[in-house]
Amino acid sequence: MALATVLIDGNNFYASCEAVVDPAVIGRPLVVLSNNDGCIVSRSAEARALGIAMGTPYFKVRAQLERHGVVVRSSNYALYADMSQRLMSTLERWVEDLEIYSIDEAFGLLHRPAGGDLSDWGRALRRQVLCHLGLPVAVGIAGTKVLAKIANRAAKADPACGGVLDLAAAADVEALLETIAIEDVWGIGRRLARWCRLRGVAHARALRDMPAGELRRKCGVVGLRLQQELQGHACLPLISVAPAKQETCVSRSFSEPVATLAQLREAIATYLVRAAEKLRQQRQRAGAITVFARTSPFAPASFYSASATVTLPLASNDTAVLLAAALPLAERLFRPHRLLVKAGVLLQQLQPDDLLQHHLLVPTTPEQQLRRERLMAVIDGLNRRYGRGAVQWAACGLQPAWAMRRSRLSRAATTCLAQIPRVLAR
């Protein structure tokens, strides 16, 4: 039996998630903004129809959005991550192997019955996701990953497909491949696309049929693999097991430049608290911490970027221990008169937290360690239950001026008991 590759992804994922938890926005144009309420990163179908472009800076179209009554939302990552988890756990049951490719996108592998058309299978999958999660998805089915991407794109482009396309059952694959611009082929970057265009290779069909030698000379085996995938020979395997995390990073742009050491310390403490929380979730400890900060790259004359690292005597995921080690690094990064626009914390040398640790110079009894672990678990539990920041570390500051702007955030409707939506019994 032949194998089929399927690519499933959410339509306007962030915007769709917002509509799932708030029926008042269904059918209305809605946009979701990036960090610091900067640019438009997701649009509902209705917002798309208004001609609002992806990536547009919010301040440029603010008046236009207001005029059209567009609902504007800040990125609600807690909600999107939870919906993503639900989506992936549903998909897992439909395929034999699943590769989670991004927050709203996954490749799957399944057997194709001899001469079988998987369109009905795709439609049933789409129906179930829509019914169980309220999320519209597109389903592209083909023999390889690159072709599944193309099938998925075509499924979205042609309303007659109803969001599902099996390339093996498509009427005219040649014509379909010619509608896929070279820039839209998965794995073709901007430079390679320009090179192809110069050679008259303007779409996926032409790339598939161009001389292999030429492609190999330009971009080696990577290009050849891409071409073979287009020809239907699968050579990009599914990566279904995520490798254990080697590093955990939390970094953000500031809403306003940071000019004082006190503010930088608050920012680093805030990012570290979040990173430590992630670390405990991953059941890991960190052996080293790097903090970094930089000024705006758009002012090259005064550009400043620096990082500093500290190695811990004993790997830890105790927020207090990590804070004590990382905060002195802020002093090493800070320079007066340098307006910092971004900073971050990188936790390194990660190791599983079930290894028992001993160190001659850091004497702790197992009882002490257990108490600290319990304390961290209680803090994490409270923050999960009552919303992030319910229990806060003083080093993070109260109402910091630099904090990421998210003025139009919807509620943590699926992850925080205090914020779940209301159902009326009236």
Added chain:
Amino acid sequence: MRGGVLGLDLAALLVRDPGRTVLLRVGGVSMQGAGIGHGDLLVVDCGLEPRPGQVVVARLGDSFTVKRLVRWRGGLALAAAHPDYPLLPLPADGDHQLLGVARCVIRRC
């Protein structure tokens, strides 16, 4: 609470499939007769096809509503479990959507 109580897994008792389950907070008293009170947590399974007789969650216009689904004049309607609240017919072309079936109510004593 990790694991279970007395060897029972409470979460499994309340939730059949976490991927398709949502929690909603009840506002109002119209379902009191069905044991669903103001402020209760409702566990809703969006994977079950709502059938007449069941307590369901529906989207009516721009809000979520909990009621009992009933047959009415050849079609469907939403019925409250309280004498003060009227029957809400669900016309075939209306702005509504049946979202799931209420499985459990969680209330603090």
